[in-house]
Amino acid sequence: MNKSNQLPPNQQLAAPGKWPFVGEREPRKSDAAWIVSVEGLVEEPRTWTLDELLALPQVERAVDIHCVTRWLKLGARFRGVLLKMLLELARPKLGAAYISFVARSERDHSTSLPLEDALALETLVAFEYEGEPLDVTHGGPVRTIVPDRYFYKSLKWLERIEVLAEDRLGYWENGIGYHNVADPWQEQRFIAPNLKLAEVRDLMERRDFSGRDLRGIQCEKRDLAGLNARDAALRDAHFERADLSESCFVGANLSNAHFQGAKLCSSKFAEDGKSSADAEGANFCGADLRAADLRGVSLFGATFFPLSPREPWGPAFFDKWTRIDEAAIQTLAATPEQESYVRGVLSLLHDDRSE
Ligand SMILES: Nc1nc2c(c(=O)[nH]1)N[C@H]1C(S)=C(S)[C@@H](COP(=O)(O)O)O[C@H]1N2
Ligand SMILES: [Mo]
Numbered sequence: 001m002n003k004s005n006q007l008p009p010n011q012q013l014a015a016p017g018k019w020p021f022v023g024e025r026e027p028r029k030s031d032a033a034w035i036v037s038v039e040g041l042v043e044e045p046r047t048w049t050l051d052e053l054l055a056l057p058q059v060e061r062a063v064d065i066h067c068v069t070r071w072l073k074l075g076a077r078f079r080g081v082l083l084k085m086l087l088e089l090a091r092p093k094l095g096a097a098y099i100s101f102v103a104r105s106e107r108d109h110s111t112s113l114p115l116e117d118a119l120a121l122e123t124l125v126a127f128e129y130e131g132e133p134l135d136v137t138h139g140g141p142v143r144t145i146v147p148d149r150y151f152y153k154s155l156k157w158l159e160r161i162e163v164l165a166e167d168r169l170g171y172w173e174n175g176i177g178y179h180n181v182a183d184p185w186q187e188q189r190f191i192a193p194n195l196k197l198a199e200v201r202d203l204m205e206r207r208d209f210s211g212r213d214l215r216g217i218q219c220e221k222r223d224l225a226g227l228n229a230r231d232a233a234l235r236d237a238h239f240e241r242a243d244l245s246e247s248c249f250v251g252a253n254l255s256n257a258h259f260q261g262a263k264l265c266s267s268k269f270a271e272d273g274k275s276s277a278d279a280e281g282a283n284f285c286g287a288d289l290r291a292a293d294l295r296g297v298s299l300f301g302a303t304f305f306p307l308s309p310r311e312p313w314g315p316a317f318f319d320k321w322t323r324i325d326e327a328a329i330q331t332l333a334a335t336p337e338q339e340s341y342v343r344g345v346l347s348l349l350h351d352d353r354s355e
Helices: 050-054 083-090 115-120 197-206 326-330 336-350
Strands: 035-040 046-049 059-066 071-082 098-103 110-114 124-129 143-145 158-164
Touching: 035 050, 035 083, 046 050, 046 083, 050 124, 059 124, 071 083, 083 115, 083 124, 083 158, 098 115, 110 115, 326 336
Parallel strands: 035 158
Antiparallel strands: 035 046, 059 071, 071 124, 098 110, 098 158, 124 143
């Protein structure tokens, strides 16, 4: 938390003890012993086995985890070695300006930071969480922890630290469009993609977004009733107050989409047997979800109930034809206020006395 005891904008607390995992689930399968190396623009490239790493001076830090999908976890205790220590041993050369962390994972997942920031933020090469070895799903045996950045800057299964003269965008930052600075206090979640205005206008007129990449699209207050957005990439899309009744979002990526005050009555986010949508971090406050079908939708960090009384929108509307199954509700478990709001409304609606 910062000095004023505030949470970063549009973030909500995860329940104590809850730590959802995000992204890849496991490292690349390999029989080779785990090593961590420092390479690139350094005087002395180094490699450490896990035992050698563990033998270096360790520190313990309480770190706030800020997930880009709108949940945070305060004061998570990590133990490890400071990046600064490893770099002092490898000695960056003149001209070293960026650092890229590369994972031992199927897609060689990576993320980067300006060297100066990585050091100033006291990046940790961590192997323990709350006194226990890191779980594999959370990046064990060794991951980086970058305080004060969205958590996608904290790499799981660290294998290689590359010191570079020029930046090399990481997996989420390159193409997928996550913000390369990622400061949660500035809400640097995504960069705006380059959508061609004429094309967007045409798609809106035809109400057909299916299969398109329309991240960050601006559709506030639009009449888009009956929209076909099947399998569309609509992360961070703006649908505030739009009419989206009877629309189809099956298979769409709606993470961090803005649905405040939108009409979503009879919209489908799911279909029997077919992939449902990803709505992690989406904002449904004030949205009309009567008769909407949200079965199996991933809702980590999504909000249905306003995070603060200052928010201009009240809670989302449901009726007894709204379909949210247990699988979808359970994805809200990390944010108990949201979960209990949804459960509460649904049980009221399905209570015979309210009919
Ligand atoms: N190797 C690797 N590291 C990764 C990712 C990934 O997919 N692969 N995802 C990132 C993202 S987006 C987040 S939010 C955090 C999630 O860490 P957790 O699963 O321990 O919560 O890891 C980051 N580091
Ligand atoms: Mo993330």
